[in-house]
Each structure stands twice: as structure tokens, then as C-alpha cells.
Amino acid sequence: MAGTSVFAQSAARTHWEAYKDRDVAPSVDQRLTDPVLLGAIDLHAHHAPDSYPRQWDAFEVAQLAQERGLRGIVLKNHWTETAGLAYLVRRYGAQDIEVFGGLTLDTPVGGMNPQAVRYMVDATGGWGRIVWMPTHDSEHEIRFNGEDRPTVRVSENGVLLPETLEVISLIAEHGLTLATGHVTPEEALTIMREAKQRGVQRMIVTHPLLGPQFTYMSIEQLQEAADLGGYIEITSRTLWADGEQRTRALEVIRTIGADRCFVSSDSGLTGTPNHSDALVMAARVLRDAGFGDRDLNRMFKENPARLLGLPAM
Incomplete structure (x- = not known):
């Protein structure tokens, strides 16, 4: 139900409920290699513990x-x-790799909750870097899927809510990276325009090619997002899965340019490739499609580094 409080409908099904009874074969470590892994940064690494069946814990x-x-x-x-x-x-855990965290503004953290952002910023170590707008609890995704459960709104009648504006200001104040989550394309662009005005320096368009229940953008919308300073996320499965998604992903990279795209694994569910294997599988598709080392280095190394505020290597 659109507009339902994030604290209402306590008996409603959660997004992860449907995954609990799935019986899938374990993931297999293929130990794939590619030069692009050396120095790569994965900005979207799912892990256990979680409410989903994840194959590997964070360590x-x-x-x-x-x-x-x-x-x-x-x-x-x-x-x-x-x-x-x-x-x-x-x-x-691992001592020779940079490990960062983030925050997704779904119902368990209170939805569009500025206090959740403040807590992440102050968590011991200061390793929080990315704030995602609502994902599986976004009003858009729940409406698209016809579900009746708690939802998180970012706007009303095309106008960003006060709490959304406060979150954007906090992202700017603390030098964080804004990721658009699973909102509508129009909401994503409105958020990015406002973020640019408020001084946000780093923005991610969250996997805008996966399907209409997420932020499914046209080429023209993606170009506007890039012009606003956003980087287009291309998840690994979009490339290594056969069919229309791969064709569209390659078209987007060629049209928008590797300088404004990056590749993440978005992996971790039991039965899927591990994060490194997923990145290699994506890189092989890109190489076969004619992309060279310069473009791959941009999308796997340099652009992710910029989005974390790290120097390029």
C-alpha cells in the first residue's frame, strides 16, 4: 500500500521472505583470473550475515x-x-584490502531516516562511504510488484520529501557517495539534480538496466544522469547473462562511454558466482565485445576509486 508507514503492518511479508525456502545448489569457486582484477574495486558486494541465503560471510x-x-x-x-x-x-580479517561499508534506506533502518545516516558516519572506524536511497522497500518497487507491505517514499507529486532533502544534505556534508536505489527514473534524476545543487560530489545510478521494478532508465535518461555527474552501474550478471540485458548493457557503455560507467559484482546469493569470478565473467564479455584495457581499467578500477574518494593507482 503506497504511503504506508514503515512501522505499520508488522505482520506484512518482507521482501526476503520468499527466499527462505529456496533450495539451490551451493556456489562453486571457479577461481577465474583476469588482469583487470589486480587493483579492482567492487562497490556492490553482498555477504552474510543477512536475511537472504548468502554463500560467504563478510570476512x-x-x-x-x-x-x-x-x-x-x-x-x-x-x-x-x-x-x-x-x-x-x-x-x-583480511589486512591487505580496503573494506568499506554503506547504508541502504529501507524499512529496517527507519526508511528515509537522517539519523541512520548520522549513525553510519559516526560508526567506529569511519568506513561508511555509500548511502543508497531505498531499494527493495522503495515505493516504486513495491507498487510495481503489486505488493502490500511497508514502503519508503522519497517524493510526493514530483517533489522530494523534507527527509529526503535532509539525507542529501548529510551526504554532501560528510563527503559521502549517493546511490539512487530502486526509485523511479524520474525520482532518481530529481534526486541527482538536487544533490548536485547541494554539493554532493559523487553519485551512482544504481543498476539501471536490470528491469522495470528497479530504476530502469532510457538511454536519454542515462545520458542526463551522466551529465549531472553520475556514474552508471553495470552489474556483472547484466553482462554475463545471455540475451537482451547484455545487448543493452553493451549499447549503454558504448553510448555513455566507459568514463561514466563502472562494473560491480552485485553477487553473493547462494548459487551465484563469487564476487571475483563474477567480475572476471563480466570482463571477458567486455573483451569479446571489443573493449580494451583502458576501458576496463576505467570501469573496474579508476571510476570505483573516484566514487570512494580514493586516488587512482
């Missing part, structure tokens, strides 16, 4: 990435901040 994800030569990862969870977990992994 294992970091260790696997380090063994394959990645420079860094961002731990992603739809339901809780991961800055504190990044601190623990850095202190007690």
Missing part, C-alpha cells in the same frame, strides 16, 4: 577478493548499515 568475501588481487570492496546489505562490519573485517 570470507574480503579474503577471497584479497587473494584475487582486488584493491577494495564495499559491503552491501539492504537492511542495515555495514560501516561497523567493515571496521571489524579490517581489524580481524
